[in-house]
Amino acid sequence: MNAKFEKTELAPGVNLYLYPTDKYKTVSIRAFLYTDLEDETSKTAILPEILKKGTKDYPTPRELSKELAKLYGTRMGAGVTKRGETLLADFRMEMVSPKYLEDDSYVQKALKIFKDVIFDPALDDNKFNKTYVEIEKQNLKNRIAAVVNDKQKFAFMKAIENSCPDEAYRISKYGSVEELDKVNEANLYQHYEKIVNNNPMDFYVVGNFDKDKLKPLLTETFKINRQQVTSIKKPINSKAQPLNEIVHDMEVKQGRLVMVMKTPVTMNNNSYPALLMYNGILGGFTHSKLFQNVREKASLAYYAGSNIETLKGMVFLFAGIDKETYKETLDIMNQQLEDIKAGKISEKEMEYTLAGLKNSLSETIDEVGGQIGLQVDGGLVGRRWEIEELLSELKNVKKEDVVEVANSLEVDTIFFLRPKEEQ
Amino acid sequence: MLNSYEYKKIDESYFSFTMPNGLQVFYIPRPNYKKSFAVFSTDFGGIDFKTDLMTLPPGIAHFLEHKLFENPNGNVEDDFSKLGISVNAFTTHNNTSYYISCTSNFYEGLELLLDFVQTPYFTDQNVKKEQGIIAQEIEMYRDDANWVGYLNLLNGLYPNHPINKDIAGAKDDILQVDVDMLNETFGQYYNPLNMALFVIGDIDIERLYEFVAENQQKKKFEEAPKYQRNFKQDEFIPNEKKVSIDMEISRNILNFGFKDKQVEEAGKELFEKEITTLLGLETLVGKSSKLYNDLYENRIIDDSFSIEYTTETGYGHTIFSCETEDPMKTYSILKERFQEAVNQGLDEEDFIVNKRKIQGITLMELNSLENVVLGFMGEHFRGGRFFDKNEIIEKITFEKVEKRIKEHLDFKMSALSVVNNKAR
Numbered sequence: 105m106n107a108k109f110e111k112t113e114l115a116p117g118v119n120l121y122l123y124p125t126d127k128y129k130t131v132s133i134r135a136f137l138y139t140d141l142e143d144e145t146s147k148t149a150i151l152p153e154i155l156k157k158g159t160k161d162y163p164t165p166r167e168l169s170k171e172l173a174k175l176y177g178t179r180m181g182a183g184v185t186k187r188g189e190t191l192l193a194d195f196r197m198e199m200v201s202p203k204y205l206e207d208d209s210y211v212q213k214a215l216k217i218f219k220d221v222i223f224d225p226a227l228d229d230n231k232f233n234k235t236y237v238e239i240e241k242q243n244l245k246n247r248i249a250a251v252v253n254d255k256q257k258f259a260f261m262k263a264i265e266n267s268c269p270d271e272a273y274r275i276s277k278y279g280s281v282e283e284l285d286k287v288n289e290a291n292l293y294q295h296y297e298k299i300v301n302n303n304p305m306d307f308y309v310v311g312n313f314d315k316d317k318l319k320p321l322l323t324e325t326f327k328i329n330r331q332q333v334t335s336i337k338k339p340i341n342s343k344a345q346p347l348n349e350i351v352h353d354m355e356v357k358q359g360r361l362v363m364v365m366k367t368p369v370t371m372n373n374n375s376y377p378a379l380l381m382y383n384g385i386l387g388g389f390t391h392s393k394l395f396q397n398v399r400e401k402a403s404l405a406y407y408a409g410s411n412i413e414t415l416k417g418m419v420f421l422f423a424g425i426d427k428e429t430y431k432e433t434l435d436i437m438n439q440q441l442e443d444i445k446a447g448k449i450s451e452k453e454m455e456y457t458l459a460g461l462k463n464s465l466s467e468t469i470d471e472v473g474g475q476i477g478l479q480v481d482g483g484l485v486g487r488r489w490e491i492e493e494l495l496s497e498l499k500n501v502k503k504e505d506v507v508e509v510a511n512s513l514e515v516d517t518i519f520f521l522r523p524k525e526e527q
Numbered sequence: 528m529l530n531s532y533e534y535k536k537i538d539e540s541y542f543s544f545t546m547p548n549g550l551q552v553f554y555i556p557r558p559n560y561k562k563s564f565a566v567f568s569t570d571f572g573g574i575d576f577k578t579d580l581m582t583l584p585p586g587i588a589h590f591l592e593h594k595l596f597e598n599p600n601g602n603v604e605d606d607f608s609k610l611g612i613s614v615n616a617f618t619t620h621n622n623t624s625y626y627i628s629c630t631s632n633f634y635e636g637l638e639l640l641l642d643f644v645q646t647p648y649f650t651d652q653n654v655k656k657e658q659g660i661i662a663q664e665i666e667m668y669r670d671d672a673n674w675v676g677y678l679n680l681l682n683g684l685y686p687n688h689p690i691n692k693d694i695a696g697a698k699d700d701i702l703q704v705d706v707d708m709l710n711e712t713f714g715q716y717y718n719p720l721n722m723a724l725f726v727i728g729d730i731d732i733e734r735l736y737e738f739v740a741e742n743q744q745k746k747k748f749e750e751a752p753k754y755q756r757n758f759k760q761d762e763f764i765p766n767e768k769k770v771s772i773d774m775e776i777s778r779n780i781l782n783f784g785f786k787d788k789q790v791e792e793a794g795k796e797l798f799e800k801e802i803t804t805l806l807g808l809e810t811l812v813g814k815s816s817k818l819y820n821d822l823y824e825n826r827i828i829d830d831s832f833s834i835e836y837t838t839e840t841g842y843g844h845t846i847f848s849c850e851t852e853d854p855m856k857t858y859s860i861l862k863e864r865f866q867e868a869v870n871q872g873l874d875e876e877d878f879i880v881n882k883r884k885i886q887g888i889t890l891m892e893l894n895s896l897e898n899v900v901l902g903f904m905g906e907h908f909r910g911g912r913f914f915d916k917n918e919i920i921e922k923i924t925f926e927k928v929e930k931r932i933k934e935h936l937d938f939k940m941s942a943l944s945v946v947n948n949k950a951r
Binding site: 126127128129130164165166169170172173174175176177178179198199200204235239242243246249250251252253254255354355356357358389390391399400403404405406407424425426452455456458459460461462463464466467469470472 | 660893
């Protein structure tokens with residue numbers, strides 16, 4: 105557990121994490137309701153959209169947003185986040201720190217609204233509002249269809265679908281249009297009751313507040329009456345499939361190449377720091393092999409790099425290129441993978457990557473979202489890394505460790521979104 | 528000469544000093560932060576390819592931004608990587624900024640930043656290489672339907688103003704760029720008189736002063752720049768001019784915008800105009816307005832609806848954007864409802880609530896170092912002071928806001944852009 109966060113158990117499966125600091129001019133609250141990604145995905149996805157429309161006290165979006173505006177522009181948001189095979193309904197509130205205002209009664213009012221959004225929503229006859237449910241169903245359908253608009257995201261999505269055909273991870277966080285069609289105000293409310301009463305929840309409060317004053321208020325506000333907790337599946341460490349090369353033609357100007365690799369190393373593993381180093385050397389930075397060789401030396405791309413899905417042990421390589429240079433780019437990428445496996449890693453690459461990772465992890469220390477994100481991911485995989493711990497472990501990573509990670513990786517999918525011939 | 532400014536109410540302060548060569552430096556303290564940012568900017572951006580004295584290819588400022596990263600040993604990013612510092616740059620319509628973000632080695636990073644931006648290295652070969660990279664960057668944006676829709680709208684609003692060009696230029700434009708042009712623009716716009724450095728973090732101000740002074744003393748620059756930015760207003764009356772294009776996307780995208788009639792303001796006056804407009808738009812059609820909620824519940828707009836107001840001396844516009852099945856039908860309904868609401872006048876209670884909201888949000892936005900330092904940068908080049916925002920908001924009256932909205936949302940001054948989803 106990160107030393108900064110003070111943990112209190114509010115009810116079975118419901119925890120409160122507090123982190124007071126005078127760095128910020130605000131108080132931020134986040135609540136996460138954990139669900140299995142495959143457990144009626146679309147219903148979980150639509151819920152935050154409905155819940156943020158109104159509470160019993162402020163039953164319409166207009167009344168609710170007016171009230172929040174009065175509380176010095178207190179911001180509230182809700183949505184879903186996919187992490188591995190888990191879908192998190194995610195509620196956020198941010199308000200001005202009471203330090204800057206003479207009257208602090210708005211804090212209590214804002215907290216009450218936050219609680220009511222989750223636990224005391226506006227209802228019509230024990231169901232959600234039919235109109236809002238219909239509108240938000242359509243909104244989510246549009247969002248599902250909109251994946252085609254962001255060509256880079258689209259290429260990633262297609263690559264994942266092909267790479268994880270048997271894992272829930274392939275599913276969109278909004279579920280599917282077919283699933284959405286079946287959602288109505290009554291069955292949505294049933295799903296809501298089921299997860300809000302049984303699924304694990306975490307509350308995080310970070311910011312400029314007086315702990316002695318706020319803690320009793322939070323404990324009181326979020327005290328939830330529940331007996332049992334549904335357990336949530338852990339993220340699946342993805343296994344490599346036989347190599348699959350897919351080309352998808354589309355009317356685009358630029359081709360998007362995505363390559364997927366799998367490794368047994370995840371965040372829940374002692375070699376995790378070595379995986380971070382590996383990704384940094386391969387494509388995390390501008391000094392990395394992919395940026396240097398695909399962009400700087402061959403001038404084939406504006407962007408070329410790699411990133412990791414740390415919960416599942418997946419590494420993605422990507423570049424935006426011309427259609428004609430597909431083979432050439434792929435050859436360069438494969439060469440980089442081979443080079444790392446063969447230990448062709450310079451002192452410079454090790455040193456720069458360490459410095460880069462050190463910088464980006466240290467930046468997280470200043471960021472509310474980054475800190476909380478690391479905690480949440482750690483909770484899901486069952487191993488929480490402290491930033492300080494990661495920093496010191498990274499220093500101990502040797503070239504051999506990186507080579508070992510490299511050799512544990514297998515390419516299973518190559519996806520190319522290819523520009524159609526011009527007519 | 529070190530000046531300091533304090534804003535007690537919002538717990539903010541900043542320091543400023545000017546170097547003998549004219550470079551202005553600003554420092555905003557953030558005690559206890561690990562991270563610090565330094566932003567080195569010039570008052571030169573996408574619109575500055577056309578002046579009274581010369582015309583260069585559009586995209587020249589952005590091209591120059593890319594090229595300054597090159598030095599005789601290769602790419603300067605490498606030197607930053609060694610220090611574990613991330614470096615990046617961006618070009619807007621009006622400015623070019625280079626910035627570093629670091630958690631250690633601040634002065635080493637600052638020195639590299641000041642040096643690479645002020646030391647050009649252009650060769651025929653490295654210019655050619657960059658043409659390939661930038662061409663890919665342009666293609667990437669050309670696939671982004673929102674960006675294309677936005678640019679098309681600017682074209683409709685401003686046929687005679689350089690803001691109508693893509694900041695990166697077009698592929699054909701950048702092929703014209705050569706070493707001479709880069710040298711010429713560098714000499715003009717990267718003069719210290721045209722630049723400023725902004726630093727935020729936990730830094731010792733005395734040491735910062737000495738450090739920058741020593742660094743600048745080593746360098747020589749030409750005399751003051753001779754080109755003036757083209758502030759001339761685009762007199763064109765768009766009168767609902769429509770620009771459309773087909774792309775492979777999921778839904779049609781509608782953008783419509785209103786062009787400012789008066790664009791001479793600068794400094795605090797410009798800042799005030801911006802905030803007045805934003806407050807007016809929020810009151811008219813923000814999330815807590817009657818209009819927005821009616822439109823949303825009647826499914827004329829959905830959560831893709833967004834509003835943006837941008838202004839600088841010389842131009843200013845509001846853009847409404849949304850995705851829709853039938854863009855022209857949506858447009859005609861929105862037009863009717865907007866006109867109706869503007870004629871009826873704004874709701875004073877909504878105005879009061881929104882004023883409070885914007886005050887709170889302005890404070891919240893001070894959390895982000897990036898926001899603060901970039902906001903400060905933008906305001907500096909517009910001639911205003913970023914931390915004045917709360918005080919300006921306080922003084923804005925309902926009458927002013929209502930008058931501004933009535934004057935600004937004039938459909939004669941509007942244009943629209945539609946990106947149609949081509950049947951797949």
